[in-house]
Amino acid sequence: MxxxxxxxxxxxxxxxxxxxxxxxxxxxxxxxxxxxxxxxxAFHELSYNLDHLHDELGSTLAMNSKERLxxxxxxVWRITSEAQNDLGQLPLSLMPFSKTEEFLYKIGDFxxxxxxxxxxxxxxxxxxxxxxxxxxxxxxxxxGEMRKVQSMVLEDHLKWMDVEMALASQDEPGDNxxxxxxxxxxxxxxxxxxxxxxxVGSRTQQDEEIAKAVEDLEEIDEQEAVNIAGExxxxxxxxxxxxxxxxxxxxxxxYSLTIEDPEDGHYIYxxxxxxxGKPLYLLEDRQVESAEVSLHEASQKAKEFLDKNGxxxxxxxxxxxxxxxxxxxxxxxxxxxxxxxxxxxxxxxLDNKDxxxxxxxxxxxxxxxxxxxxxxxxxxxxxxxLNPSLxxxxxxxxxxxxxxxxxxxxxxxxxxxxxxxxxxxxNADNGREEKVQKMDRAEPVYDFD
Amino acid sequence: xxxxxxRRLKRxxxxxxxxxxxxxxxxxxxxxxxxxxxxxxxxTGDDVVELQSRLQYIGFYHDTIDxxxxxxxxxxxxxxxxxxxxxxxxLVGPKMKDMLKRTTNFDKEYVHRMLKEGRKFTHYGGMPxxxxxxxxxxxxxxxxxxAPKQPSAPGGEPQKGGAPKEQPSPEAGTPxxxxxxxxxxxxxxxxxxxxxxxxxxxQPEAETPAPAPGEDIxxxxxxxxxxxxxxxxxxxxxxxxxxxxxxxxxxxxxxxYGEARGEPYxxxxxxxxxxxxxxxxxxxxxxxxxxxFEPRAFTAVADGQINLEPxxxxxxxxxxxxxxxxxxxxxxxxFNPDTATSGWIWSRPQIKRIGKHIFCE
Numbered sequence: 001m002x003x004x005x006x007x008x009x010x011x012x013x014x015x016x017x018x019x020x021x022x023x024x025x026x027x028x029x030x031x032x033x034x035x036x037x038x039x040x041x042a043f044h045e046l047s048y049n050l051d052h053l054h055d056e057l058g059s060t061l062a063m064n065s066k067e068r069l070x071x072x073x074x075x076v077w078r079i080t081s082e083a084q085n086d087l088g089q090l091p092l093s094l095m096p097f098s099k100t101e102e103f104l105y106k107i108g109d110f111x112x113x114x115x116x117x118x119x120x121x122x123x124x125x126x127x128x129x130x131x132x133x134x135x136x137x138x139x140x141x142x143x144g145e146m147r148k149v150q151s152m153v154l155e156d157h158l159k160w161m162d163v164e165m166a167l168a169s170q171d172e173p174g175d176n177x178x179x180x181x182x183x184x185x186x187x188x189x190x191x192x193x194x195x196x197x198x199x200v201g202s203r204t205q206q207d208e209e210i211a212k213a214v215e216d217l218e219e220i221d222e223q224e225a226v227n228i229a230g231e232x233x234x235x236x237x238x239x240x241x242x243x244x245x246x247x248x249x250x251x252x253x254x255y256s257l258t259i260e261d262p263e264d265g266h267y268i269y270x271x272x273x274x275x276x277g278k279p280l281y282l283l284e285d286r287q288v289e290s291a292e293v294s295l296h297e298a299s300q301k302a303k304e305f306l307d308k309n310g311x312x313x314x315x316x317x318x319x320x321x322x323x324x325x326x327x328x329x330x331x332x333x334x335x336x337x338x339x340x341x342x343x344x345x346x347x348x349x350l351d352n353k354d355x356x357x358x359x360x361x362x363x364x365x366x367x368x369x370x371x372x373x374x375x376x377x378x379x380x381x382x383x384x385x386l387n388p389s390l391x392x393x394x395x396x397x398x399x400x401x402x403x404x405x406x407x408x409x410x411x412x413x414x415x416x417x418x419x420x421x422x423x424x425x426x427n428a429d430n431g432r433e434e435k436v437q438k439m440d441r442a443e444p445v446y447d448f449d
Numbered sequence: 450x451x452x453x454x455x456r457r458l459k460r461x462x463x464x465x466x467x468x469x470x471x472x473x474x475x476x477x478x479x480x481x482x483x484x485x486x487x488x489x490x491x492x493t494g495d496d497v498v499e500l501q502s503r504l505q506y507i508g509f510y511h512d513t514i515d516x517x518x519x520x521x522x523x524x525x526x527x528x529x530x531x532x533x534x535x536x537x538x539x540l541v542g543p544k545m546k547d548m549l550k551r552t553t554n555f556d557k558e559y560v561h562r563m564l565k566e567g568r569k570f571t572h573y574g575g576m577p578x579x580x581x582x583x584x585x586x587x588x589x590x591x592x593x594x595x596a597p598k599q600p601s602a603p604g605g606e607p608q609k610g611g612a613p614k615e616q617p618s619p620e621a622g623t624p625x626x627x628x629x630x631x632x633x634x635x636x637x638x639x640x641x642x643x644x645x646x647x648x649x650x651x652q653p654e655a656e657t658p659a660p661a662p663g664e665d666i667x668x669x670x671x672x673x674x675x676x677x678x679x680x681x682x683x684x685x686x687x688x689x690x691x692x693x694x695x696x697x698x699x700x701x702x703x704x705x706y707g708e709a710r711g712e713p714y715x716x717x718x719x720x721x722x723x724x725x726x727x728x729x730x731x732x733x734x735x736x737x738x739x740x741x742f743e744p745r746a747f748t749a750v751a752d753g754q755i756n757l758e759p760x761x762x763x764x765x766x767x768x769x770x771x772x773x774x775x776x777x778x779x780x781x782x783x784f785n786p787d788t789a790t791s792g793w794i795w796s797r798p799q800i801k802r803i804g805k806h807i808f809c810e
Contacts, residue, residue, distance in 0.1 A: 039744075088734040091744035098732045105731030167745065207779055249798035249810040250778045256801060258713075269715040269776060281774055285714030287761055291494070294486030296540065319491035320688045326491075327772055345773045359773040393524050414520075419512060421520035442517030442686035443695050 032161060039090060039160030046086035047150045053079045053107070054143040057136040069124065073115035080108035091164045097182055099190040100142065107135055113404075141188055149181030205405075209365035210273070210280075211251035217276030225255040228277045229270050232309055233355075235263055245274070254280060278364050279309075284349075284356035288324040291350035295319060298326035301353045302346040306330060311344060311363070324350045327357075331398075332367060338398040341366040341407055373399065373409040375428035382411040382426040385433065390415035390422065400425055402434045410434055483550070488541035492518045493688060495561075500541055502560050504529060506553040506574040514560065514572060515686035690771045697737045699759075701767045704741045706759035707749025709806070716804040717763060719777035721770035723808070726781055733781075777801075780808035 056079060060072040084104050087097070110131065114124065124132070152158065158178055166176040220228070222243040230239045242258040253274035261268050261284065271280040299319050306314045314330040317338060321327075325347055332342035347357030379395060386392065394414040402408050402425075410425040420441070425434040488496050497518045504510035504525050512521035523539050530537040535545055559578050563570040569583030689695050701724055709720045727733035727740045734740050742750060749755045777783070778800040785805050789795070797809035 085734070088739055088743050101732035109731075164745065244801065246778060246801045247799040247809075249780070249800035249808075254778070256776075256803075258715075267714065269713070271776065271778075281776065283715060283718060283769060283774055283776065285762075287765065294484075294488070295492040296487040296489040299489060319489055320690075321491055321493045322688055322768055347769070347772065357769060357772070357774065359775075361773065361775065393527070416520075416524060419521060421524070437691075439520050440689060440691055441521070442515055442519045443689045444515065444686045445695075 036159055036161050039163075042086045042089035043153070043160065044150065046083055046090070047146050049079050049083040049086060050139070050143045050146050053083060054136070054139045057107075057132070057139055061132060061136055069119055070115045073111040076111040077108050077115055080104050080111065084108070091160065091167060092182065097186050099186045100182075103138070103142070103189040107139065110135065138189075142185055145181070145185045145188060149178060149185070152177055152181065206361060206365050207251040210361065213364055213366075213368070214252060214273045214275040214278060217273075217278075219275050220272075220277040222255060224277060225257060225272045225274075228272055228279065229257050229259060232270075232279050232282070233259070233268065234305075234308065235261060235354075238262060246271075273364070278360070279358065280361060280364065282355070282358040284354070286349065286356055288349040288351050288356070291321075291324045293350055293353055295321050295326045295350070298348040298350055298353060299328050302326070302328045302330070302348050302355065305346060305355050305358075306344065311360075314344065317343075321350070325356070326350055332363070334370075335372070336397060337373075337409070338396050338412070339366075339370075340398055340400045370399075370407075373428075375409055375411075377411075377426075377428050377431055379411055382428060382431060383413070385426050385431045386413060386415070386424060387417070390417055390424070393421075397428070398425065400434065402427075408434060414439075483546045485543075487543075488518060490518050490520075490523045490539050491688065497522070498560060498564065499555050499557070500526070500549070502555050502572040503549045503553040505572045506555070508573065513686070514564075514570070516564070517686045517688055519688075690768070693737075693771055698764065698767050698771070700741060701737050702759040702764040703755050703757070704747060704749060705766055706763035707754035707757055708747055709804075710760070710763065712804040712806065714762065714766065715776040716806055717766035718769050718774050719780070719803050719808060720783065720806070721767045722775040722777045723780050723783055725770055726775070726777070726779055730781055776803065777808040779810070781810060783808040 053076065056072065056076050060069055060076060063069060063072060084101065087101060087104070114128065156177070160178070163176055163178050166179060225243060226239060226241045229241065233239070239262060240260050244256045246254045246256060254271045255274060257268075257270045257272065259268040259270065260266075264286075266284055266286045268282065268284045270282045272278065273280060299316055303314070303316065311330070311332075313333050315333040315338065316328055317331045317340075318329040319326065328346045328348065330344050330346065332339040342363050344363045345357070345359045346355060348354070349356045375397065383392065383395075390413070392413050392415040396412045398410050398412040399407055400410055400412075409428045411428055413424045413426065415422055415424065421439040423435075423437045423439055425436075426432070427434050483496055483499055486492075486496060488500055493516055495516070498514060498516040500518070501510055501512075501514045501516070501522055504522070505514060509529050510522065510525040512525075526539050526541060526545075527537045529535075530539075530545065533548060535548075553574065556572070556578060560570075560572060563582055571581040572578070573581060687695065689698065701721055704724065705717050705721050709717045712720075724737065724740050728735050728737065734743060741747060741755070745751065747755070780800050782794060782797055783806045784794045786807055787805070794809070799807055799809045801808055
């Protein structure tokens, strides 16, 4: 009797577990299908956009009047950005697909720059027309390859989830058809990378500039680096430091120092260039728990810090308090012109006024003897170029880097429209609005407790 | 343009009144204390709250009182300094604080209570404060003004001279007070300036806390409830770096915490910097969440560790990175050599090793 009861109970348990397992399995499948569908959508959209891109580039070329290209180029720009967006949703980031992404960026950059410029006055040059042709041709090849991969995926019902598995596994990921296809595409894109469309601008350029700036300076050794750090930091007591050298990936060589703060035992991290011994950044790992001094006092301390370390003519251009830390942005000032490209950021702890952060990348990269720049527009002339509803509150002369990454002399206007503050750079030479920036308001604290 | 002119005139008018008050009220006004600090743009805290409240009291500041010395406050301070012959440098020093203390009132208890309760409120002079507060967020129906006061209120001289165009007739006894006209509060300020600022003159429209004319503000008549129950606390504010919201910072801090907790501090800043470098880079998405949630980009996203609550260090690291720090040396990738599965990642030129991570181009 008891036996049959036990058997009955066990049977029910087995059936129950089986049913539960079946539900779990179904659920898992549903989720897998859902992510697979997301991938499929991104993939097919990508392919659609590449198709579309090729066509649109074609119709840009076919247009007779070079002056009316803007709408068509804007479309090209929009499509590239959509394609980039699709790429961002595919699990490709750990595989070499960057050349295709760069290619898309180039097309986008080229089309944007030419779409916004006044083609009526300044039509495409013969050379630019050639690059456009070249881009058309290249996008055609990519489109062809992409179609091949797409039809293969459709034919063989290939799954992106398998791509993910293949990429995640330690084995050679080479035996997945989709991955193979994408590698072919990327190789193609790599071959025509130098297509006279200009270099891909990005922050990496700053490394080159730093490398150039310190090129001719004398090399220092580790001990000297520690000494420089000691002087820079101005902490009492002897510094103990671990020194490492940076690898080949960086255009310049630098020492990375890990220093124990002799005053309170926190770690301070610092990078100093090997040539010339220029401090690149400084960071102290310390949670500042209270604010004893005012932001103003801290800003004076930051200024002193810069003066002491040989940064001359620096002016405070922005200050902010983040809880108990003051963050100050300084710019180099020459002849009453704020040079925003030679900027440095200093962080000061508001409890004991220690400098706990310094960053001088752009200062080191850009600070040099400049040819004096002359403004051909007067301030009033520049003011006329502003939106009439802007109430101007402050004006400075400034040197900034515009979108084409050139240093230009500008009038910097701070003004107010309807309680919102804007910062507008008007080129002092040709009156162009180089940059219009809405200054963020303080952000409300959303507290749902 | 015209309204600017008008505002200017009014401010001038008020300036004169203030000067008169100097003489009359000097002994009777016991000032609430600022601390000794010189208040500078970018500052946050109680002194800024007091500064904003006092500037609002005399109609120089129309924005939200939130305790952050941002651009709105900056321009108000400069206007004040220009008008009263101080050097317009945006620094609030002892002299300006003295002047403010002498000429304005600051109801510290009221302002801080409002901030704590997360209400919308204003702090204009010459209006009863209970008319200047919005309803409490969090479900309770707001009662901006106590009922008995409203019908009998305009007994004093609520409107004279200053802003006749705005107010066609005194609304004595009108039950829906102030509903149709949102009177900009600074209109009301000068009129009552002649009286003792601390006496509660009744102002019918006082409870519309318009931070600025022309802005869209719901009328807060007691009859209607403009604020749904789940309204968040939005009066207090914090500084965020240009171009990033606090939520962006939070997402990034979660990513940094998931990826690099337990790493040395530079390692954490470097991870945050890599996220920012990717945003800048043409080959990656160009916003924080795009980069972070890119499939297979970060292991902490893939295994769900990104949903852990980040600590202060991670947040600090993100802020440092946004402020320009980059210990990674412009790296776009990093990997843990002990667990890296992709052979390709090893082929990237390496920049440096911080803690467990190797950063590469």
